[in-house]
Structure formats: structure tokens, C-alpha cells
Amino acid sequence: MTDGVGGKVGGFRLKEDWWAILIGLGIVAVAAVLFLNGSSLRWLAVLPPRWKEFAQVTGDLAENWPRYLAQFAFWLAAFSGALRGLGYRFRDIAPAFSLLYLAAYAIFVVGQWDKAVTYNLEAPLIALFAGLLIANTVGLPRRFDAGFRGELYVKTGIVLLGATVPLSLIALAGPVAILQASIVSIVTFLVIFFAAVKLGLDRRFAATLGVGGAVCGVSAAIAVAGAVGAKKEDTPITISAVVLWAIAMIFILPLAAKALLLPTGIAGAWIGTSEFADAAGIAAAQAYGGYAGKVAGIAGTSEQALQAFTLMKVVGRDVWIGIWAVVLAVIATTRWNEDGEAKGSAPDAREIWRRFPKFVLGFLFASVLVSALTAQYSLADYNKIAVAKLIGPVKDLRTWTFIFCFFSIGLTTRLREMAKTGRRPLAAFSIGVAVNVVLGFVLSVYVFGSHWATLGQ
Amino acid sequence: MSLLGRIRDALLPRSGEGCASCLHFCTEAGWIEAHLPGLSSLSSAHASVRGEDGLCLSHNRLINGRRRCANYEAAHKA
Numbered sequence: 001m002t003d004g005v006g007g008k009v010g011g012f013r014l015k016e017d018w019w020a021i022l023i024g025l026g027i028v029a030v031a032a033v034l035f036l037n038g039s040s041l042r043w044l045a046v047l048p049p050r051w052k053e054f055a056q057v058t059g060d061l062a063e064n065w066p067r068y069l070a071q072f073a074f075w076l077a078a079f080s081g082a083l084r085g086l087g088y089r090f091r092d093i094a095p096a097f098s099l100l101y102l103a104a105y106a107i108f109v110v111g112q113w114d115k116a117v118t119y120n121l122e123a124p125l126i127a128l129f130a131g132l133l134i135a136n137t138v139g140l141p142r143r144f145d146a147g148f149r150g151e152l153y154v155k156t157g158i159v160l161l162g163a164t165v166p167l168s169l170i171a172l173a174g175p176v177a178i179l180q181a182s183i184v185s186i187v188t189f190l191v192i193f194f195a196a197v198k199l200g201l202d203r204r205f206a207a208t209l210g211v212g213g214a215v216c217g218v219s220a221a222i223a224v225a226g227a228v229g230a231k232k233e234d235t236p237i238t239i240s241a242v243v244l245w246a247i248a249m250i251f252i253l254p255l256a257a258k259a260l261l262l263p264t265g266i267a268g269a270w271i272g273t274s275e276f277a278d279a280a281g282i283a284a285a286q287a288y289g290g291y292a293g294k295v296a297g298i299a300g301t302s303e304q305a306l307q308a309f310t311l312m313k314v315v316g317r318d319v320w321i322g323i324w325a326v327v328l329a330v331i332a333t334t335r336w337n338e339d340g341e342a343k344g345s346a347p348d349a350r351e352i353w354r355r356f357p358k359f360v361l362g363f364l365f366a367s368v369l370v371s372a373l374t375a376q377y378s379l380a381d382y383n384k385i386a387v388a389k390l391i392g393p394v395k396d397l398r399t400w401t402f403i404f405c406f407f408s409i410g411l412t413t414r415l416r417e418m419a420k421t422g423r424r425p426l427a428a429f430s431i432g433v434a435v436n437v438v439l440g441f442v443l444s445v446y447v448f449g450s451h452w453a454t455l456g457q
Numbered sequence: 458m459s460l461l462g463r464i465r466d467a468l469l470p471r472s473g474e475g476c477a478s479c480l481h482f483c484t485e486a487g488w489i490e491a492h493l494p495g496l497s498s499l500s501s502a503h504a505s506v507r508g509e510d511g512l513c514l515s516h517n518r519l520i521n522g523r524r525r526c527a528n529y530e531a532a533h534k535a
């Protein structure tokens with residue numbers, strides 16, 4: 001990327017969300033065509049096997065190395081195409097992605113060990129921890145960040161996730177997710193906003209902090225900071241608070257849910273309500289889903305954790321960011337403009353669409369496509385035919401994208417470079433976190449518990 | 458002015474009054490990520506949610522650039 005100076009206006013580029021849709025729906029479309037012709041994407045969707053003896057891993061590699069090589073070439077072509085479209089250079093992307101793939105393979109192997117759960121070695125947690133350790137000790141060349149684009153990987157994964165979530169499930173569980181998420185989002189925003197104002201912070205900053213904790217983390221913070229015209233230094237402070245808490249919650253929420261033996265659907269809903277960023281929440285939900293069938297007392301399936309999380313976070317919270325931005329822009333312009341200066345921001349209703357997280361459309365479209373293709377199957381045939389030949393391979397490719405994402409988050413979180421949050425912003429945000437976690441738990445476990453525990457059954 | 462007209466004016470700024478061509482307005486994604494540390498860790502300047510926001514170097518604010526201010530200065534044409 002080239003550095004910009006004043007007046008540097010980025011030319012037209014397809015946004016990252018559209019690239020995620022192109023890659024994700026492209027995979028689903030190819031899987032669908034192969035499925036309709038009696039074939040499958042299984043050959044490409046190779047995964048390291050579950051193992052007890054390491055010889056099983058080396059045996060798998062000796063047998064399947066052409067498949068891993070083809071998969072690596074496929075991912076490199078797809079993601080480097082997208083990243084070049086976003087303005088990055090192939091000579092930076094290629095070495096970074098090669099390293100990412102090799103690391104993802106190694107992380108996958110550790111996560112597939114039959115003792116992994118015993119030692120809390122879930123793949124998302126290892127990926128994140130290893131990335132953080134590398135980024136904050138030896139570090140990697142800055143130009144490699146071109147390939148460590150966690151947001152592109154997680155959005156692609158969410159589009160692929162759409163293929164594994166039946167449309168009927170979205171229609172049935174979506175309204176409950178929207179209701180629960182709306183309650184928590186509004187309460188959390190108001191708590192952080194008024195705590196921040198009470199602590200003496202500017203209202204634009206308070207609003208940026210508020211949506212960072214209430215809606216979709218860093219993404220919400222930048223959207224609302226721009227809409228209300230927050231000071232430049234307010235956004236990095238909000239980002240630091242969100243990243244700090246989001247990373248802590250990746251470890252805290254699954255461990256707390258595990259201690260309480262929550263069913264996977266309930267834990268997914270809680271994580272969806274109380275995590276701050278999509279990528280961080282998927283790491284937590286996938287880690288918790290990994291306990292299904294392995295930890296005595298935890299009911300449900302691994303997919304329930306991810307599905308409940310996605311419905312809550314993506315459908316319940318993310319899609320409303322444009323409305324939050326426009327409403328807060330109206331308030332900022334009409335109520336917070338004491339010095340009479342608009343400071344470059346003004347309400348614009350078109351931002352509801354402009355800021356809409358478009359990858360959600362890919363998630364929905366993938367669900368529609370696969371639901372239409374499998375509508376005629378009985379449950380038994382769905383599990384025997386559609387899951388084996390269509391949904392299973394897409395799900396396995398999705399798992400790769402999430403590992404790419406988690407490792408990238410770790411590698412790009414350089415704690416030394418983060419802005420210092422200061423006591424007052426961190427205090428206001430932390431009060432909101434406490435309210436959010438408790439309220440999210442009460443709603444997920446006691447109010448809507450039976451709904452989330454039986455999600456999709 | 459009718460109520461509908463006032464709502465429209467409040468929510469749809471007139472075209473040609475924005476900051477897009479201002480010397481002080483920066484929207485380039487790489488530049489924004491470099492100036493907002495941590496942004497690319499759990500989000501991205503390439504995300505749809507950013508819309509067309511940019512950094513105003515005159516007011517030192519992140520803005521959506523929908524309202525041109527008195528400090529507007531046309532950027533040099535290439």
C-alpha cells in the first residue's frame with residue numbers, strides 16, 4: 001500500500017465484504033454444481049485427521065500431500081486475487097500467506113489431537129495465542145500484514161457458514177436473536193455512553209466507545225466515529241479497549257461456559273451477545289463447540305455453538321450498524337454541536353446501506369442456495385447425502401478460513417503499538433462489559449435458554 | 458418547507474458539498490490503518506461499515522465528509 005497525504009482519496013475499489021462474498025459464494029456454487037452432478041468438493045476440502053499417535057498425521061500427509069498442495073494453491077489464488085484487488089502487492093501476500101497456511105496446518109494438527117481438549121488446546125485458542133506471542137516477541141516483517149487480513153478471512157468463513165445454516169433456522173431463530181441482541185445492545189450502549197459522559201468524556205467519544213461495546217466492536221467504532229465526527233485520537237483509544245476486552249473474552253467466555261456446563265447453543269448465544277467482534281466471537285464459539293461430545297455434561301453439537309453465535313452477532317447486532325450510525329449522526333448534528341461547527345460530518349440516510357456489512361448478504365444467499373438444493377431430502381437423506389457431499393466439504397473449508405483469521409488476529413495485535421486507553425475510557429467501557437456479560441448470560445440462559453439449547457433440533 | 462422536505466434535507470445532504478475533493482480529507486484505506494493503530498486487528502479500513510469516511514487533517518477528526526467546512530481547499534488535480 002502507498003502512504004497517503006492530505007487529499008489522498010482512495011480510488012474505487014471493491015470493498016472487502018464483496019470479495020468475501022465472491023470467494024465464499026464461489027466455493028458454495030462450485031460445491032453445488034459438483035453435488036448436482038453426483039460429485040463433491042471433498043477432494044479439495046482436506047483436513048488433518050483426528051489422531052492418537054503422531055504416525056497417523058504423517059501417514060495422512062504422505063497420502064494426501066497433493067490435496068494439501070492443491071488446497072494451498074486454491075486459497076492463495078483466491079485470497080491473493082482479493083487482496084490485490086484491495087491494493088496489496090502479490091510479493092507481500094505470497095510469503096505471508098504461505099507462512100499462514102503452514103502455521104494453520106500445524107495448529108490444526110494440534111487441535112485434532114484426541115487429548116487437545118484435556119489440555120485446552122482448541123485450535124482457535126492456539127492460533128490466537130501463538131499469533132500474539134510471535135507478534136509481541138520476535139515479530140514478523142510489517143509487509144507480511146498484507147497476507148494477515150483476519151477480517152477478510154472471517155467474512156469469507158461467515159459466508160461459507162451460511163451454507164451450513166438452513167434458511168428455516170434463520171427464519172425461526174432470527175427474530176429471537178434480534179430481540180435478545182437489541183435489548184443487550186441498547187442497554188450496553190446507554191451504560192457505556194452515560195458512564196463515559198459522567199466521567200467527563202466528550203459525547204462523540206462516548207458514543208464511539210458505546211457502540212464499540214454494544215454493536216460490533218472495532219467496526220462499529222469506526223463507523224460511528226466517522227458518522228458523528230469524533231476526534232482522531234478517540235478511535236484508537238476505543239480500538240484498544242475493544243481489542244483488550246475482545247481478546248480476554250475469547251478465553252474467558254468459553255472457560256466460564258465450560259465451568260457452568262452450558263449447552264453449546266446457549267453458550268453460542270451468550271458469546272454472540274457478549275463478545276465485541278465477529279472474529280473474536282467465532283474463535284470463542286468454535287473453541288466451545290469443540291467441547292461438544294468431548295466434555296461430559298456439555299450438551300449439544302459444535303455447529304449449534306457457531307450457529308447461535310452467528311445468528312446473535314451477525315443477524316442480531318451487526319446488520320444494524322448503519323442505523324446506529326445515522327441516528328447518532330442526527331443526534332450529534334442537532335444536539336452536540338455546541339460550537340456551531342459541523343466538523344465535516346452530517347447525517348446521510350444512504351449510509352444505512354453504504355455501511356451495511358454486505359458479507360451478511362453472502363451468508364443469507366449461501367443459506368438460501370443450499371436450502372433450496374436440499375429441500376427435497378428427508379432428515380436421514382439430508383444427513384447421509386447432503387451433509388456428506390455438499391455441506392461437509394464447505395464446512396471443512398470454512399474451518400480453514402477461521403484458523404487463518406485467528407492466527408492473523410494474533411499476528412496483527414501488537415500490544416506495544418496500541419493507543420493507551422487511559423483510565424476513564426477504560427473504566428466506562430469496562431462497566432459496559434460487566435453489564436453486557438451479566439445481561440447476556442441472563443437472557444441466554446434463563447429467558448431464552450430453552451430456545452437456544454434446542455436450536456436446530 | 459414541508460415536514461418531508463425538512464426530513465429529506467436533514468438526512469440527504471446536497472451533492473457537491475462534501476469533502477471528497479478536499480486537500481485535507483484522506484480516505485485511503487492503508488493510510489487510515491496506519492494512523493489508527495489496532496484497526497486491522499479486529500476490523501479493517503476496507504470494510505463496508507467504514508462507508509466513505511476519512512480523516513480530516515484540518516479538524517483532526519474521523520468524518521464522513523458529507524458537509525464541507527470553511528477550511529475546504531481543493532486538492533491539486535493530477
